[in-house]
Amino acid sequence: MSARKQTLVWLQGLTCCGNTQSFLCAEDHLMDEFLDKVEILYHPLLNDEEDPEYIISDILKTNKKIGVFVLEGAVNLNDKLADDIKKLCILSDYVIALGNCAVHGNIPALKDTNVVGLQYRRTTKGGLLGADFKTRSGYPVINISGCPAHPEWFISTVLSIVSGKLPALDKFGRPKEFYAYSSHDGCIRNQYYEWRVEAEVLGRKEGCLFYRFGCRGPMTGASCNRKLWNGISSKQRSGQPCFGCTEFDFPRENMWRTKYNMGVPAELPPGVSLRGYIMASGILKTFTPNRLKKRLFDEAE
Amino acid sequence: MRLSKHTLTRLEGEVKLKLFWSAGKVKDAYVAVPHFRGFERILVDRPLLDATVITPRVCGICGHAHLRATVEAIEDAFKRGGYNTLLTNKAKLMRDITLMLEIIQNHIKWFYLYLMPDIVRLDPKLEDKFTPVKGSRWREGLRASNYATKALATLAGQWPHNSYIVPGGVTSDPTDSDIVSVESLVNRIIEFFKNYVVNLDIDSYLGLKGKEILDVVGGDLGDFFKVCRDRGLDSIGKSYKRFLTGGYIEPCVMNGVKTKRTCKFDIARVYEADAYSFFSANGKGYSWAKAARYNGMPFETGPIARQVISKNPRVTSLFKVLEDSVLVRVFARVDEILTLSLSILEKLKKIDLSEDSWIESGIDMDKFSGAGVGVVEAARGTLIHKLAVEGGRIKSYDIITPTVWNLGPRDDVYLGVVEKALIGLDSEPFAYIVLRSFDVCSVCTSH
Ligand code: SF4
Numbered sequence: 001m002s003a004r005k006q007t008l009v010w011l012q013g014l015t016c017c018g019n020t021q022s023f024l025c026a027e028d029h030l031m032d033e034f035l036d037k038v039e040i041l042y043h044p045l046l047n048d049e050e051d052p053e054y055i056i057s058d059i060l061k062t063n064k065k066i067g068v069f070v071l072e073g074a075v076n077l078n079d080k081l082a083d084d085i086k087k088l089c090i091l092s093d094y095v096i097a098l099g100n101c102a103v104h105g106n107i108p109a110l111k112d113t114n115v116v117g118l119q120y121r122r123t124t125k126g127g128l129l130g131a132d133f134k135t136r137s138g139y140p141v142i143n144i145s146g147c148p149a150h151p152e153w154f155i156s157t158v159l160s161i162v163s164g165k166l167p168a169l170d171k172f173g174r175p176k177e178f179y180a181y182s183s184h185d186g187c188i189r190n191q192y193y194e195w196r197v198e199a200e201v202l203g204r205k206e207g208c209l210f211y212r213f214g215c216r217g218p219m220t221g222a223s224c225n226r227k228l229w230n231g232i233s234s235k236q237r238s239g240q241p242c243f244g245c246t247e248f249d250f251p252r253e254n255m256w257r258t259k260y261n262m263g264v265p266a267e268l269p270p271g272v273s274l275r276g277y278i279m280a281s282g283i284l285k286t287f288t289p290n291r292l293k294k295r296l297f298d299e300a301e
Numbered sequence: 302m303r304l305s306k307h308t309l310t311r312l313e314g315e316v317k318l319k320l321f322w323s324a325g326k327v328k329d330a331y332v333a334v335p336h337f338r339g340f341e342r343i344l345v346d347r348p349l350l351d352a353t354v355i356t357p358r359v360c361g362i363c364g365h366a367h368l369r370a371t372v373e374a375i376e377d378a379f380k381r382g383g384y385n386t387l388l389t390n391k392a393k394l395m396r397d398i399t400l401m402l403e404i405i406q407n408h409i410k411w412f413y414l415y416l417m418p419d420i421v422r423l424d425p426k427l428e429d430k431f432t433p434v435k436g437s438r439w440r441e442g443l444r445a446s447n448y449a450t451k452a453l454a455t456l457a458g459q460w461p462h463n464s465y466i467v468p469g470g471v472t473s474d475p476t477d478s479d480i481v482s483v484e485s486l487v488n489r490i491i492e493f494f495k496n497y498v499v500n501l502d503i504d505s506y507l508g509l510k511g512k513e514i515l516d517v518v519g520g521d522l523g524d525f526f527k528v529c530r531d532r533g534l535d536s537i538g539k540s541y542k543r544f545l546t547g548g549y550i551e552p553c554v555m556n557g558v559k560t561k562r563t564c565k566f567d568i569a570r571v572y573e574a575d576a577y578s579f580f581s582a583n584g585k586g587y588s589w590a591k592a593a594r595y596n597g598m599p600f601e602t603g604p605i606a607r608q609v610i611s612k613n614p615r616v617t618s619l620f621k622v623l624e625d626s627v628l629v630r631v632f633a634r635v636d637e638i639l640t641l642s643l644s645i646l647e648k649l650k651k652i653d654l655s656e657d658s659w660i661e662s663g664i665d666m667d668k669f670s671g672a673g674v675g676v677v678e679a680a681r682g683t684l685i686h687k688l689a690v691e692g693g694r695i696k697s698y699d700i701i702t703p704t705v706w707n708l709g710p711r712d713d714v715y716l717g718v719v720e721k722a723l724i725g726l727d728s729e730p731f732a733y734i735v736l737r738s739f740d741v742c743s744v745c746t747s748h
Binding site: 012014015016017018019020021022024025028031035040044045046047048052053107108110111112147148201202203204205224229230231232233234235236237238239240243245251253254255256257 | 308310311312315336338339340342343347348350351353354355358359360361362364392410414415418432433434443444446447450451453454455456457458459460461462463464465467469470471472473474476482657658659661744
């Protein structure tokens, strides 16, 4: 049985191509399913045409309808490409901004105010399409943020659309399925976090990176420790703090260091009160299990 | 003179090619990179260590090499400031292994996803294998490239865009089972090379020399060789035959600069000319790339440069007969898939997991001032990062990417390396293939 495939057009703006590369790292079964169910009309790396520009100009000329339009990369408003992208968005049932650059401009937007994402510029709503933009199907831009975005977040979202199950979005237009979790959820350092055991140095299995090395895990919407990267690991599992790369203020300043105000981390996870944090700290530090104070592979006494 | 304009995709970003034809041949060629993001500007005024998060984002396919170049530039600045960075053997080995894995994933993808779809146009019989998405080998190639990215992520957390290399070492603390997992993935790459790429057992392959390589190698590389010989790709695409390798990966990549003889690489002889880039205000600019020069001359960098300078017996012997043609340039890149994989297996054996991954420098990052340079080998060749820092903040940052060496514009005396290789070609498909043989990355070129 071959159902009609969903058509997809993928364009790149100002980009490092990291979201394409991340996409190509998808687990085999997801990639196979994606290539089975989606007809890629255009992707700069997967195209088979001698004259790729022709495909896009043909779509624009004939007002051809597109199932899903994907933008990777930020948009420079002074570039002719900006108009083409706008038109393609209008011709599409669903529009996906894939990766931070397409979502909010990201790094290319830091020092150039003409650079925007599809529906945001950094933390401000608007972007190329305007705050109220809706596609032909009445859907806002689906933002799959991340620098880069995890391949499964993207592929699953497209496959949901293909099967008619539209993803529920959070207030930033991101699928809740992936962004309602924080990147701290599922981190293997959670016990250290709970008991306030900090990683005093880098390069070790033990300790939580929140207290010295600036981990943004609890403040960052992302499923990095639920859907592992490359099917196998994550930043925190390999000793790096989360840099908050799915959020709209990425990249922040001083990303390897936790800022403190009078002995307390300047930013606490959402919903944690300063008073509660201080009170709990005293108790937790007094009763920390011995196991968490030792190297993991040392025998308990 | 007739002018033809082309946009090349199926590479990292997009490249514009302008060809001037006369009497059926390319008389002049301009290669231009249209997009610009401004990384060097963005880094200025930031706290020094933030560079380890930002520079990998220059490039989605060689970001790990950028990370390592940043960290080496920082460590070099520390050293010049009198603080020697201590690195354990374990950290050094892990840095080399993940860098090589990034190069390997690139080469596999490049051959199967980028190059061969162009070769199909010269021999439609290859369509079933190499047509994008549908081709059987296209799919196998992608699968195999992910053995490398998965191995990389096992040590570095994720790929693309991790920051696991830091001044003083690496952040991860792998266990025995992680090392076993990396080893098994690298063995799958070697298996793939044997069964698909060359269809030859590894020992026989390693012993090949000169033209014998073209006769004996089968598999997908053999398919490529056949088209090369039928269509003359073994004699086109030649450029200056001047090679440069700045980075060093013991024992399979030596650094050096080769003209007739091979000399030591000296960073002081590198400079960037911008007369024909948009950075200069003289109106001659046609690209966002600058031109990198060594001793005032253009040099080719990349696998062919690395392997000739490192005296790889297969690549050198074939280079002796077919010079820097498309065929040899491609062969050098494909050979690295195996050469580097074998070297990773050796390095894995040497890792002592009881050593520290990271040694703290004790330097006050908020006060540090100084300057440093990092030189590493990325998939496409020599990558250089130069930085200056004042009171803990970046004062200036300069990146010379491999593709700037190869793809950068001309100066008043010399054409760019790729531009030179295009002169004299007699068809557009050949021009595409010659350009592609350099493994073009436009996002790196302009950053
Ligand atoms: S390292 Fe980060 S993500 Fe992991 S437990 Fe600590 S705060 Fe959470």
